[in-house]
Amino acid sequence: MQLIFLGPPGAGKGTQAVSLSKRLNIPHISTGDILREAIAQQTSLGLQSATYLKAGELVPDVLIMSLIRERFSQPDVSKGWILDGFPRTLRQATALDDLLSILQQPYPKVVYFKAQSGILIDRLLRAGRQDDTVASIRRRLEIYNEETAPLIEHYQKRLCLTTVNANHAVEEVANALSLLGTQEIGTAKFISNEAEFDALLADEVPLVVDCTASWCGPCKLVAPMMDKLASEFGDRVNVYKLDLDRNKPVASRFGIRSIPAVMFFRNGELQETLTGVSPYD
Numbered sequence: 001m002q003l004i005f006l007g008p009p010g011a012g013k014g015t016q017a018v019s020l021s022k023r024l025n026i027p028h029i030s031t032g033d034i035l036r037e038a039i040a041q042q043t044s045l046g047l048q049s050a051t052y053l054k055a056g057e058l059v060p061d062v063l064i065m066s067l068i069r070e071r072f073s074q075p076d077v078s079k080g081w082i083l084d085g086f087p088r089t090l091r092q093a094t095a096l097d098d099l100l101s102i103l104q105q106p107y108p109k110v111v112y113f114k115a116q117s118g119i120l121i122d123r124l125l126r127a128g129r130q131d132d133t134v135a136s137i138r139r140r141l142e143i144y145n146e147e148t149a150p151l152i153e154h155y156q157k158r159l160c161l162t163t164v165n166a167n168h169a170v171e172e173v174a175n176a177l178s179l180l181g182t183q184e185i186g187t188a189k190f191i192s193n194e195a196e197f198d199a200l201l202a203d204e205v206p207l208v209v210d211c212t213a214s215w216c217g218p219c220k221l222v223a224p225m226m227d228k229l230a231s232e233f234g235d236r237v238n239v240y241k242l243d244l245d246r247n248k249p250v251a252s253r254f255g256i257r258s259i260p261a262v263m264f265f266r267n268g269e270l271q272e273t274l275t276g277v278s279p280y281d
């Protein structure tokens with residue numbers, strides 16, 4: 001599973017990320033932790049970032065993006081990941097979108113931790129982290145509102161945002177998050193390449209392929225129907241999704257000109273292709 005934890009400082013993203021990453025056995029990537037470690041080790045990244053952290057200011061996007069690119073070059077990210085504290089600006093979010101598409105990583109689910117500022121300030125003061133003073137906490141909340149809050153709309157538009165009530169206690173938030181995992185079960189999987197596509201065509205079981213792309217809003221309305229089809233009829237029908245950005249030759253091979261498009265195959269032959277959102281239910 002690929003997750004972004006979005007929300008103000010003190011919302012409990014880190015706490016939840018630590019336990020969920022253990023439960024799902026996927027890495028927890030916290031840019032704040034990486035920066036603090038770099039400062040402690042006095043690496044070049046640490047020396048360049050220290051003053052920003054001290055003041056509660058954002059570290060420049062270029063430094064953060066090189067840190068993220070480096071982290072995503074490590075093999076463990078292939079299992080999935082939880083991003084915590086990144087992206088924090090629209091520029092970082094767009095750069096991440098580009099990076100994920102280059103790396104052929106699935107588009108993430110985004111969990112927005114929504115909480116009242118009074119609760120946040122209280123929690124941050126009680127946590128008493130070294131770089132937290134009243135002034136730096138205020139500044140961090142201000143920066144969150146200016147720079148990071150606009151990301152809510154960025155991800156809302158992409159229909160991948162889930163909101164959790166982060167005013168609640170840790171256990172309740174953990175419960176809300178655990179539902180995210182169950183939604184993954186029994187869902188239609190992505191075909192990874194054309195060879196896998198050909199192998200599925202050679203199979204005697206009828207095949208349904210939902211052509212989609214991360215930037216396609218209406219496709220996100222079709223995906224749940226495919227997941228339902230997969231979980232109800234998965235024993236009789238192969239139901240798959242295909243990311244067209246990563247499989248352009250397939251689009252031209254089957255004459256796909258617009259998405260959402262769902263192709264129906266029997267004995268390796270294309271029976272029909274339905275496009276748009278409405279016909280599927």
Ligand code: AMP
Nearest residue numbers: 031032052053057058059064085086088
């Ligand atoms: P955090 O532990 O996520 O609250 O991060 C602590 C500090 O690290 C922040 O106040 C920023 O100075 C810096 N930082 C962490 N992540 C980012 C990011 N994605 N972009 C810019 N600065 C960051």
